[in-house]
Each structure stands twice: as structure tokens, then as C-alpha cells.
Amino acid sequence: MTVSTQHGGRPGTGGEHSAEKLLAPVLSAFWDEPGSWTLETYLRHDGYQGLRKALAMNPDDLIAYVKDSGLRGRGGAGFPTGMKWQFIPQGDGKPHYLVVNADESEPGTCKDIPLLYANPHSLIEGIVIACYAIRSRHAFIYLRGEVVPVLRRLHEAVREAYEAGYLGTDILGSGLDLELTVHAGAGAYICGEETALLDSLEGRRGQPRLRPPFPAVAGLYACPTVVNNVESIASVPAILHRGKDWFRSMGSEKSPGFTLYSLSGHVASPGQYEAPLGITLRQLLDMSGGMRPGHRLKFWTPGGSSTPMFTDEHLDVPLDYEGVGAAGSMLGTKALQCFDETTCVVRAVTRWTEFYAHESCGKCTPCREGTYWLVQLLRDIEAGKGAMDDLDKLNDIADNINGKSFCALGDGAASPIFSSLKYFREEYEQHITGKGCPFDPAKSTAWAGRNGMDAEVNA
Template identity: 70%
Template sequence: MTTPDPLTPVLTKRWLGPESWTLRHYTELGGYDALRTALATPPDDLIALVKDSGLRGRGGAGFPTGMKWSFIPQAKPGEEPTGPAAKPKYLVINADEGEPGTCKDVPLMMADPHSLIEGCIITSWAIRAHFCAIYVRGEVVHVLRRLHAAVREAYDAGHLGKDIHGTGFDLDIVVHAGAGAYICGEETALLDSLEGRRGQPRLKPPFPATAGLYAAPTVVNNVETIATVPSIVAGGKDWFRTMGRERSPGPKIYSLSGHVERPGQYEAPLGTTLRQLLELAGGMKDGIPLKFWTPGGSSTPLLTDEHLDVPLDFEGATEAGSMLGTTALMIFNETVSVPWAVMKWTEFYEHESCGKCTPCREGCYWLAGILRRMVDGEGTEADIDTLLDVCDNVLGRSFCALGDGAVSPITSGIKYFRQEFVDLCTAQRTHPEVERIAELSGASA
């Protein structure tokens, strides 16, 4: 294996410090210095800085962050604001981490909540927002408590509230607990949930940039994305671009789980390969060879041991036929049945489908049922074609990306491991009990 390029930690540099979650520890290591720099910088210049840095959303889609901020309608200097520009602006942090295999935002908020809060304040200043909501998955009570404590510390230190550091800028942050629905990771479903309604995706357009929270202009960003902002303000765009690749610059937190010796969070430049990450993680557990893996959680197409050297950035993963997603790398060795793993993921999507649209509601139900039948030894080879046909009717036809994510492991699993699905059906035909029933039927005739 090749040795990964050394990286001075950026996002995780405070994680192992004593009481790293406290304001005292954060400020001792330069915390909130970037905030003072940002508050002395015109908002439009901040947006340009983030845009020029090349920072892309770390929540899955990889949309350019600075560009998203620039979509918020603002009044022109000297002109009376009208339309959406006249409405309040909001910042919403998507901390509803629910993608199977994804576990980077929870440790970030536990170990270093002030990096997120400082990023929220800088972002709010840039987009002229005076209210920010951090939407956290309700099951992670320990994270909620830690965020609440960190927000209180920030208020007490004058980083939040009225007239922040004498600039005349006001900002309030609210930490909101969701009810644990995977669909609320979709930004418009999250907004509906935040407003007190059932979490279901909205029809777009209009997009959140013009009609988001309370029908006002809203930026929705992932935790890791916003926690990266202070380091860009402190280090500058050129420094940020020294890490990663040209179109996907900067550091990234990769979540490794499954059959590795040391599962956990690994910060590395975008474009790092699985081969390099496995070396950091101590290799495959018990030395059993790699069979398949996901680059960005279960909603991204599977890859195999042939893809060990694929650069794990937004372009590299796409060129390999998958998606970078949330960089949740679930690693499976040769002992795992692909149809079984795909079935378990599909049952998750069947359960988590909000039911708003027919392709996803009905498609996930039928896909899970067919896969269960095949894994139980009651399927036929025709079921493989049926699976692909149902997937084709879900892909690109569901109301949001949940349907697309649900079919990804199925289609990629059949693409790379079709014989395993066929073998399930063959085993069913040669099962001793089936043969005995066939013999009895022949004797009766």
C-alpha cells in the first residue's frame, strides 16, 4: 500500500484535547479569531472568499457553498428592498445525520461544537441572517446537551445576541431536536419539520434560497460544511486549496465502519483513496479480503476491490460510477452476502419512505418484499429482472432523492455480483425439501 500524504489536522485538530468542547479550550487554540476577522469584512467579500476557496457542501450533494450563499436575494445599496430581498434571511444547519454508515457530524459536534457555532455566526453575517437553527437528530441527546451548553457559552462571551462585539450585528441560535425521521435529512422536509409540520419534501421550485424557512430566503448547510468556514477565513483561499484536488479542494472527514481493524473518523484531503484510508485504519479486519464497499453511505452505488485506487472526491467517485455522498465508507469482507446486505438496506428505505410519492412508497415496498423472498430461498431468476424493472420505475421519478438512493445498492449489487442473486434462486430449486415435494407430486400423478 502507498503511504497517505501527511495532513496537519484542520477539522479534527481539537478533538483529542482535554475538554475540547469547552469555550476555554476552543479559544486557547485560536477559536473565534476568525469571527473577529469576518465581522470586519464586508459580507459580499466573505461570500466571494468562500466561493473562491472552492468549498463544496459536505452533506452529500457537493454543491459549491459560496454559490449557494450568493443565491440569497439581497437589496442593492441605496435601494429599498422588495420581494424576497425584503424578507428576513435564515441559516439552517442540517445536523439530522441519518444516512446508514454516516457518523462524522455527531463526533464533530460532541468534540468541537464551537467550530460549528463560529461557522454559523460567520455564515449568518455573510448572508445577513439574524436567526440560525441547528436541526439535530433527536436520538442523540448527548449531542443536544453539548450544543445547548456551547451556545450558552457563546452568548455569555458576547459572540451571540445583540450587537455582537460592537458591530451592530444581532444573531440568535436555536438548537432544535428532530423526531428521528430519515426523510428530514432532505432540506425541504427538514424545513417543514422545523416549522412544526410533518417532515415531507416540498415541490421545487421555489427553492429554499428564495422561499425556505417561513417562506423566506434560507441557506441550508451541513454541519461539516459550516464548521470548515472559520478555517477558510483564518487561512485564506490559497491555503485551503493546497489540500484536496482542483475541483474538490480542502480536507474531509471520512467515516470508516465495518470490517476494518480501527473503524472511526479519519481526516484526509479530498481525493484520498480507499487503499490509503485502509492503511490509516490498520487494514482489513482479521486479514479477510475486501469484497465490496460504499463510498458515501448506503444510498450510493456499491464499489468493489477493483476501486481501491479511486480518488475519493466528487469527480473521482462519479467517474467510478458512484457518488461521494457523505464519505461514509462501509467496508465488507468476503464473508458477507451481497443480496443480504442489499435487502437490509432496502428494508431501511422501505421503513423511512415518507409515503408522499407513489414511486418511492410502492417501489421500496415491492423491492424489499422481493429481496426478502430471494434471501429466504423462495425467489426465481425472473425476480432479478423484476428488481431492475422496479428500480427503473423509481429512479428519477420519486419526489426527492430517497427513491434514487434506495435503488442504488440494488442496481450496483446486481451489476457487480449478479451471480450471487442467481445462486440464491438456483439453491432454491435444488433444495432437498423442494426435490422431495417434486417427487411426491410425480408419484401422485
């Protein structure tokens, strides 16, 4: 679902009566129009105007402009996009590559796929701008292979762009030549990690690489490479077209601009909400109808299942990189999964951990072995077969994974363990002392609505 309203300023400045003004539909402005994915529709909404401005600039000035805008990577880490482009060495005589990470795979995360489905040309325009800036002649989109309808629309959008002269040779008479390749991955979550993605793109098994060297020095085919998230690149055309000051007028000082928030779970109106960074979950729930009728928020994730969970005490935490970090979690991919009081925390964390154990590439011992043993302990606790010292074991194993695995998948697996024990240790203890789940239908009326929770956790 897309919410399209007028642009807004900084969150919290307009009072309750102007809640909808906090939304800032840019990428999602015309998702609900018929044929939103076509070049014709995109051109009606100022499509490729940002590219024309970019091509009139010096590449180094273009990089500086994006850097000054304050755009930060929308893939989870929040690294400044312009700075990442700046890392590419110039005059080295090697080919340069841009790789767009569209391997969206984490439970709860769903922003890049709908963006590509409804407005693929925003990404293509952003790719051309980025390639001009880093002096690249070949770009790749690494898309999650299971989303076949998105793959088809993306291929058609690329064909339209070639036919209209936005891709290929001498783009818009600028002398820029650019080839764009769409690659469908085979469904491995680990390939969302940028170096594993590069190995997969080269035809090898997707496993993280040792760094240094970093992709900016030796990435795809051992050449300088920029790896950016879909939303990061798709946001660039609007910045060029409307100006960096316009972009900075939204969001917070250190986290400027607009972004897509994925609201899901036990909420009245799940969907994509495009708003300035720094909006709160309370504001998003206020304008989306709140939790489902008759229920209250119990816990939620600010950035997908790999980020430490929050509770209803954190409803007013600003959803920007600094605000969420100061509260003890990560903004991540802005996947706001909301669970009500009918949800068993132990069950939810167990399902997430099963996912991470299944998706571990097996390269490093902490993640490969640690996630396996986390699952065994969690399953026993959920079934009422656990012991009290299992809770300390959980914490100890998670501590041996966190910060010690080869890539961030291990950290992501440890996050739900730490945060759930912090906020809901009593619920874990109830599973142990009560010899089973207190949310079992035979033991509690809280079972009502569990089917919806199961579907959400396993989504």
C-alpha cells in the same frame, strides 16, 4: 476514533513512507483533548479568530471569498457553499435564515454527530460568519433528536457563546445581532432532505416540498433561507483564519480542501479520518491497519448506503466528487462502509432496502410502493424462494423509482439494487438456484464473522 497527524498536501505525492502526512486534522485536530467541546479549549486553538476576520470584511466580499476557496457542501451533493450563499436575494425587505442540517440518519454515515460532540464551537463560529454574509439575524440547528448527549453539549456550547458575546446583540462590537435556536428532530430520515427539514422545523409533518420555489427564495417561513450541512459550515472558520490559498493547497483542483471520512465495517481501525479530498480507500486502509486480520475486501460504499457500491477493483479511485462520479458512484457523505468476503451482498442490500421502505414518507407513489415491493422480492431471494425473473423485476422496479420519485430518497434506495446486480448478480443467482443463502452456517464456512456484519448493516 480520531486520527490526528500533521497536515498534508495532495494525496499520492509523498510515497508510501509518508502515508500519515496525507491526513489533515483541522476540525478533528483536538478531539482527543480533555474538554474538547468547551469554549476554553476552542479559544486555545485559535477559536473565533476567523469570525474576527470575517466581521472586518464586507458581506458580499465574504461570500466571494468563500466561493473562491472552492468549499463544496459536505452533505452529499457537493454544491459550492459560497454559491449557495450568493443565491440569497439582498434588499428584499424579508428576514433571512440559516438552517444547519444536523439530521444525520443514513446507515454508515457518522461524521456530523462526532464533530458536534467533540467540537461544537467550530459550527457555532461558522454559523455566525455565514449569517453575517447572508445578512441573517436568526439561525437554526436541526439536530437528530436521539443523540441526547450531543444535544446537551450543543446547548452548553450555545450558552457559552452567548455569555462570551459571540451570539446575541452587537457581536464583537460589529453591530451584528444573531439568535441561534437548537431544534431536536423526532427521528425521521426524510427530514435530512432540506425541504422536509424546513416543513418539520415549521411544525408540520416532514415531507419534501415541490421546487421551485427553492429555499433561497422561499424557505423557512416563506423567507430566503440557506440550508447547509454541519461540516460545510464548520469548515468556514478555518478557511477565514488560514486563508483560501491554504485551503486550496489540499485536495484536488475541483474538490479542494479537507473533509471527514467515516471508515467502518470489517476494518482493523474504524473511525473518523480527516484527510484532503482525493485520497483513496487503499491509502486510508494502509494507514488504518487494513481489513480485519485474515479477511479481504469484498465490497464497500463510498458515501453511505444510498450510493452505488464499489468492489476491490475501486481501491484506487480518488475519493473526491469527480473521481467517484467518474467511477460510477457518488462521494455522498464519505461514509466508507467496508465489507469482507463473509458478507452476503443480498442480505446487506435487503437490510438497506428495508430501511428505505420504512423511512419513506409516503408522499410519492414510486418510492412508497416501489421500496415496499423491492423488500418483498429481496426477502424471497434471500430465503431461497425467488425465481430468476425476480432479478429483472428488481431492476425494473428500481428503474421506476430512480429519477422519478419526489426527492432523492428514492434514488438512494435504487442505488444499492443497481450496483449489487451489476457486480454480484451471480450471488443473487446462487440464492435462487441453491434455494437459500450460500452464507448460511449450514451451507458455508463463510458464516464466521457474520455477527459483526449484522451489527454493521443495521447500524
